[in-house]
Each structure stands twice: as C-alpha cells, then as structure tokens.
Amino acid sequence: MPASPAPPTRFTIGLVQMSMSADPAANVAKAIERVNEAAARGAIVVCLPELFRTLYIAQREEHEAFNLAEPVPGPTTQALGAVAREAGIVIIAPLFERRAAGLYHNTAAVIDADGEVRGIYRKMHIPDDPAYYEKFYFTPGDLGFRAYDTRAGRIGTLVCWDQWYPEGARLTALQGANILFYPTAIGWHPAEKATFGPQQLDAWRTIQRGHAIANGCWVAAVNRVGLERLDGQGPGLEFWGHSFVADPFGVVVAEAPADEETVLTAEVDLARVEEVRRNWPFLRDRRTDAYGGIEQRFLGT
C-alpha cells in the first residue's frame, strides 16, 4: 500500500437513514446504493444504521434469528469493502456478529478506504426493554471504547444504547476521535407515541448534543426509519428517523425527517473542534484525580 496522504481537515460525511425489509440481500443492496449516493455527493465517511442488514430482530426473542448473524469480518464487510475501495471512502457497517456458537455481538465494523476492516467496535451497553430484547441476543462488548485512524482521520463509533452514557462518549473522544458516530435503531412504541414521543425524541437528541459539547467533537447519529412489524404481527416499532449531525458546540447542522429515507450529508470542519475547545477548554480542567467513583455501580448505599 502506498503511504497514506494526511487526512483532510474539512470533508463531508454521509448518514444513511433507511428502512429495512425481511430480505438481508435486498437491505445490503439498498445500503450499497445509498452509500454510493453519499459518496457521489462528496462524503468520505458514510455510516449505516445499527444492524442494517435485517429487520430489528430484538423486537422478539427467537432462537431462529441467530441464523441472521455472520462473522465480522465476513461476507458483508467484504461486499462493503469493495464499495469502500472503489469509492475511496470509509464505511461504518453495523452488523450482527457471530463470534462463535452461542456468542454474538452487536458490532460496528469500520471499513477504511482501502477496503480493509480497520477495526471493530462491539456495543458495550446492551439494553433490554419491551421490544428491545437485546440482552437475549448480544453479549456485551469486550473491546472497550475505541477510535480508529482512517482516510478521514481519527473517528470513533459507538452503537445506539451507548448514546445514553457520557462515559462512552468521553472515552472515545479522549482517544482523539474527532467525530463520534452513533448508528442506531430507536423508535416509538406506536401506542406511546402521542403521549411520550416528542419527549423521547428530544431527550435522545439532547443527550447526544451534550456529548458533542462536553467533548468538543462532532457527533453523528444515524437511525432507521419506518414501522417494522416482524411477520406483520404485533404493534411493531416505529423508528423515528431524525438522524442528525451536531457540531462541537452541540449545534445541529443537518437533520433528517422523522419518516423518510434520507441520505443526509454534512460538512465537518476540524477547525471547529480547535475553535470550540480553545474557547471552552473543558479538557484542560478535568479532575482526573477525583473520578475514581465512576468505576463503581452506585455510591449511595
């Protein structure tokens, strides 16, 4: 491989907000089409939604669904690797990883512009709530929080439920990631949407904007969209879209609608990281001597 040029300081990123069908091959084909669309619009990093190859299987606990997992690296990272190499872009591909019999993860592969898997992130925080039965499927990650050097410079990825944890954002940003990607599958329970929907969406956006502010880095959240009812049964989940990019001061610079597939692009300028951190130098004053309690479960009793 030839020596890499220095990564750019100003570039476009792409967020593929899409809906999924029950056919993994069709989902992968659609994802590739959308990734290429983002690349055609100038994006050099493109992120797909969480577990984009399938419907959101964790709506139910079904042993059959483990058949949908695959190794990472594996067939899908290979297919996307070819796309990445061809377009000269980085792709963040969230996949259902089969690591061994009975050992599965909710994983994001970072595929660099040479088509190789630069590294994988295994979702560290695993939810378990009605219709989000992830603890049944996914062993919590054992690789920790990570950043990766890519053609687009140093970036990090976390996955969905991680977005509620300031610790994950902090640890990824402290590794020098200029952008935190959050591939996601979050939606409304249809029966709750009218009452709680706006608050839930607002909390989701607010806490992630908070990560951008606390760390002075860019944040990109990439969600599914559309109502998914497994086998056409039950109320299903209405994924709320609203994929967005926040700048290092939490300003939302691009946002997709709630209910439409969208290839969202936004310009990321690393000078803004420098500017915000110079004016609001939070990293300077952290009390690293006094944070040990964070490694405890609870300190109240």
Added chain:
Amino acid sequence: MPASPAPPTRFTIGLVQMSMSADPAANVAKAIERVNEAAARGAIVVCLPELFRTLYIAQREEHEAFNLAEPVPGPTTQALGAVAREAGIVIIAPLFERRAAGLYHNTAAVIDADGEVRGIYRKMHIPDDPAYYEKFYFTPGDLGFRAYDTRAGRIGTLVCWDQWYPEGARLTALQGANILFYPTAIGWHPAEKATFGPQQLDAWRTIQRGHAIANGCWVAAVNRVGLERLDGQGPGLEFWGHSFVADPFGVVVAEAPADEETVLTAEVDLARVEEVRRNWPFLRDRRTDAYGGIEQRFLGT
C-alpha cells in the same frame, strides 16, 4: 434534636435569580428577602447564585478582592442559618471561602432546616478565561463530589463550571442525590452576545439537561442576572439569567427570563425519578469494568 421525619417525596424548590451590587451587606439582605419569598411560596430548598455576596470579582485579578472572602461556616452561613431555621427550609449558599491565608475556595454551603451547615462543597473544576480569572482566586476543591441528607432528602450541589463535566453530575447522582443544584455566574461578553450569545446559552442549557437525562435526576441551575462592570469600568459581563429546572428526562419545567430578577419555584416529584429510571434504566447497564480511562487526562497520544 428530635428525630427527623421522613423527607417528603413531592415538594417545591426555589431558585433565586438576582443581580448583585458592590455592597455585600446589601446583597445578603436581598438574598434573605428572596429566600423568604421562595419559602412563602412553599419552597423547602432554596438555592442562591454562585458567590452571591459580591460582584463577580473574577472579572479581574485583584489582590484586594481576597478581603471579600470569609470562613465557611462563618458569618454568612450563620445569618442564613437563622433564616433556614426560622422558615424550616434548606438553603444552598455559595460563598467565597477563606480557608487559610493564601488558600481560598469557591464553595457552596448546604444549610439544613435546623440552621446547621450540613456540609460544604468546594468547586472542583475551576475555569480561567478572559473575565473569568477564577484560577487566580480559587484553589480547586479537595472534598470531591458530594450529596447531603437534608430535610428535603438527599441533594447535591456543584458550582458553575462543573456543569460542563458529565463526571461531576454522575458522581453526585451515584451518591443518591435526587436533585443536582448548579449555582452559577455565567454571562455574555457584551461584544460577543449578538454573534455567539444564543449558541452559548443553548449549549449551557443542553449539557445540563443532558445530565438530568443521563442520571435520571432533577437539575436546577441558578444564575445571576444583569450587567456587572467592576468600578463601572470595562465592557463588563452580562449575566444571562435563564435559571431553570429540568426533570429527570431533561424536560424544562420552569425557566426564568434572561434579564429580570426572579424567584423561580418548581415542584419536584421524586416519583418522576422512579418512573424515568424504570423506563430508561441507564444505571442498570453501566460498564463499570470499562471506565478506568476516565481517570486519564488523554488517551490519544
């Protein structure tokens, strides 16, 4: 002292958003009047703004200004202790603490309903920026992040710059604090207000709402208001008010204006802590095994 009754689960809190003069006695008198107003409106915890006894001295570095400090406990906590006892309320009193010659802190005293200082918090994160020269005055706190059992149950206080650090919020909430108070002195540089003012205010509100969401607890931010020009010289600082209370899902339930003194009251219901944490059980899934890096300054190089 008689055995304390169990703390209430639903009660009113008061936030005194006020402006200060160059006369400490007048500021204390005004603060007492406003505390009593909040108590008359039913508040059982009332929080004053950061360093409420004086103008915001850290606009400049002046050795003379150290004369404004006092011991904590000391004369002001004694005066406020009488108010607290009389009204049967908790008062959070942020003071310029003289601990020893050459050793000063930016401190918040938590005065319980019996008039006694239940504990003090010494500001852990100390800023230093143009017109906020706090590192000149204040030694960083050495008591860590704390929660206090009061007549209003378990509460925590942090101070101003702490509000940009998710670690401080987390460590206080993990001690069982149901409410995080943030007495504050934050404002606009008048020359910057038109260009950057709205973004700055929005970031300040957003990150604190994020602390409420991440921890499933109430957050109350209490700011100064008004333009302060020390000795009538220089551009001064325009404190932006906007004191607010956010519920455990980050919903702003009460907010003061930008430019008016206000005694803001809001009802805090601890059932909302239970409800939010039961539906969004972030504390359940924290990866305490993987957070050790937070005690490091940087992990990138």
